[in-house]
Amino acid sequence: MSAILSADDLNDFINPGVACIKPVETLPQQQPELSSNPYEVTTEEKVSANTAPPAQISLTDCLACSGCVTSAEAVLVSLQSHSEVLATLDQYQELRSTALEAGTTVGEQDEEGREGKIFVASVSPQTRASLAATYNVSEREAGYMISQLLSGPYGLRSGGQQGSGFQWVIDTNVMREVSLVAAAEEAQQAINAPNEGVKKPVLTSACPGWICYAEKTHPHILPHLSKLKSPQALTGTLLKSVLAKKFGIRPEQVWHMAVMPCFDKKLEASRRELTSHTWHGQDGDAVRDVDCVITARELLMLAESRNISFPCLPRTPVSKQYAPAFPEPTINRFLFGRGQRQKRRREVADDEIGTSGGYLYHVLKTQQAQNPGSSIRIQRGRNADVSEYSVFSADGQPLFRAARYYGFRNIQNLVRRLKPAKASRMPGAARKPGGARKPNAGGAGGIEGDYAYVEVMACPGGCTNGGGQIKVGDVATLRQVGGTGIENGSIEQEMLPAQREWLAKVDEAYWSAEPDDLDEADEDGNVGMGDAERSDDSESGKEDDVVDGIDRRRVKRLTEHWSSVTGVELEKLLCTTYLAVESEVGKSKGESSEMEKVSALAVAAGGGW
Incomplete structure (x- = not known):
């Protein structure tokens, strides 16, 4: 989702989403050229090719519409x-x-x-x-x-x-x-009190590209998003x-x-x-x-x-x-x-911790600390950006299950598995048992039940691969x-x-x-x-x-x-909150209250809007 963009790229043409109505609104009305002779026949050579100006899409438009997702950062x-x-x-x-x-x-x-x-x-x-x-x-x-x-x-x-x-x-x-300490407590709360707070599995919310995607396309995910x-x-x-x-x-x-x-x-x-x-x-x-x-x-x-x-x-x-x-x-x-x-932790390879803050790893280490003698097992998924993590007790019993999903291709698989099952429309048919689909249920490790925690990032490879890098x-x-790199008056050459x-x-x-x-x-x-x-108030030795x-x-x-x-x-x-973004496309002006609220905020907040 993080495109390779800079301020110098603003003349590039970015194709809006299919549902985006803004470009249509900005098109000039086509007016026929006035001619002194009403009976003159217009030939193809005389028709001038009028190129429509680029659509001007602001942040206000994007926040009030669910049509464009991947081009939000470009705006x-x-x-x-x-x-x-x-x-x-x-x-x-x-x-x-x-x-x-x-x-x-x-x-x-x-x-x-x-x-x-x-x-x-x-x-x-x-x-x-x-x-x-x-x-x-x-x-x-x-x-x-x-x-x-x-x-x-x-x-x-x-x-x-x-x-x-x-x-x-x-x-x-x-x-x-x-964030890490609060995330570990939030994950534990989701386990101890599944009907209160964030719904299990808890999905990280530190990646705004992932949040934008969830709010605009998968509202069923919102109860799972971390509130931090x-x-x-x-x-x-x-x-x-x-x-x-x-x-x-x-x-x-x-x-x-x-x-x-x-x-x-x-x-x-x-x-x-x-x-x-x-x-x-x-x-x-x-x-x-x-x-x-x-x-x-x-x-x-x-x-x-x-x-x-x-x-x-x-x-x-x-x-x-x-x-x-x-x-x-x-x-x-x-x-x-x-x-x-903190000292850098070296119990596992750095790529298993990740370069996106280490949310999942800290949650796992917290679970391990609460269960002395337990161990963490890692199994690679179908690609390098999907991994499963499990905490096992000293006698080999599963205690905690989590995963890491990086990149939108993998995220799409995750949200599909979390989508609630649809009730059958057949007469007399009952809703399929089991509720939400279990991500990778019965998969590697034979651990039953859903993930308790999932670290989700939009960029493959994590945050060091962000579009602004x-x-x-x-x-x-x-x-x-x-x-x-100048040495002895010459720029050193490097492959x-x-x-x-x-x-x-x-x-x-x-x-x-x-x-x-x-x-x-x-x-x-x-x-x-x-x-x-x-620090004078540090508790030394503890x-x-x-x-x-x-x-x-x-x-x-x-x-x-x-x-x-x-x-x-x-x-x-x-903490913060997340809301499903409803599309304003096709609504009358009186119904577009959300767009008006966002517009008012944009004007009030300033910041170059």
């Missing part, structure tokens, strides 16, 4: 891009945390009556891995280069009308830990809720940009369920938790637009002068205390333009691998991030993104609740503290 490219980032930085003055804590800038306006903004960014590990593979640096060095671009003196702050930059750059791996927000959405909610409460400002004064591996994340950021109205309760317009999403390639466009050579940026942490501590101490330790991050065909050009081998290299960079040596400091003695700031390298107790303390600081219920902070 969003023009709505959230590096151009919007630059325009926002040039338009608003940056609110510095030091001035806000002193109370000197709250409510101040510029000459045109605009209030300043706090600029914050979050970066996914898949993006860092893509850039690391491109420029032959480590994943951690790629993270430093991104931080230098967004926050450092040689990056975006060195130009622009306001000289604004991003005050904090957050690693989404931090909030991924919150993705790490991108959780990061946005955390930043806006805490900063708004801490400084007494409105959520719209915090501007959050996310750097993600796929274009579908733009669609996720545009969801009305992921706005401030769900947790803030303020009057007025809703504000998106994530204002703008760009990809790895768009991040390089961001640097190029300011004449910044990305590979020439320092590969060291940003000093505290430009990246101060987060104003809430406990949350600051959690966000930037990566010295406490740098492709192997672009690497040579990027290296030459950036001047990387670039094929796309499959390239993805393996990106995966290797993704797994190269080890927290063993994260206590380095820069030349000023400051600690930057990815380095450690030791390892009994560490699962998959994640201290579950520490994560739960953090979420409880988050709820306490903001005064918002934890469920509102962590």
